[in-house]
Amino acid sequence: xxxYEKPDVAVLSSKGQxxxxxxxxxxxxxxxxxxxxxxxxxxxxxxxxxEVPNVAKELEGVYKRVDVKIAKxxxxxxxxxxxxxxxxxxxxx
Numbered sequence: 601x602x603x604y605e606k607p608d609v610a611v612l613s614s615k616g617q618x619x620x621x622x623x624x625x626x627x628x629x630x631x632x633x634x635x636x637x638x639x640x641x642x643x644x645x646x647x648x649x650x651e652v653p654n655v656a657k658e659l660e661g662v663y664k665r666v667d668v669k670i671a672k673x674x675x676x677x678x679x680x681x682x683x684x685x686x687x688x689x690x691x692x693x
Contacts, residue, residue: 608621608623608624628649629649630649634649634650635649635650635652636648636649636650637650658688661688662684662685662688665684665687665688666681666684669684
């Protein structure tokens with residue numbers, strides 16, 4: 601993406617909503633329910649797309665690993681489950 605681009609005009613609605621121009625949404629991969637960090641700086645509003653991890657999907661991966669180990673070895677200790685969690689966290693970071 602270019603550092604400086606041609607500006608576009610957006611209008612604030614009576615509800616405080618701003619429509620981000622379609623070209624910018626497309627370029628940045630912004631869609632419905634996208635979350636932003638919003639900063640006010642002097643006379644500017646700065647919005648940064650917030651990447652929120654899908655916690656449910658991550659937990660599903662951990663649960664599957666635990667279930668596989670239980671099926672193979674029987675019940676697991678808390679330490680073994682903690683080791684699986686730590687291994688999963690190391691892979692995703």
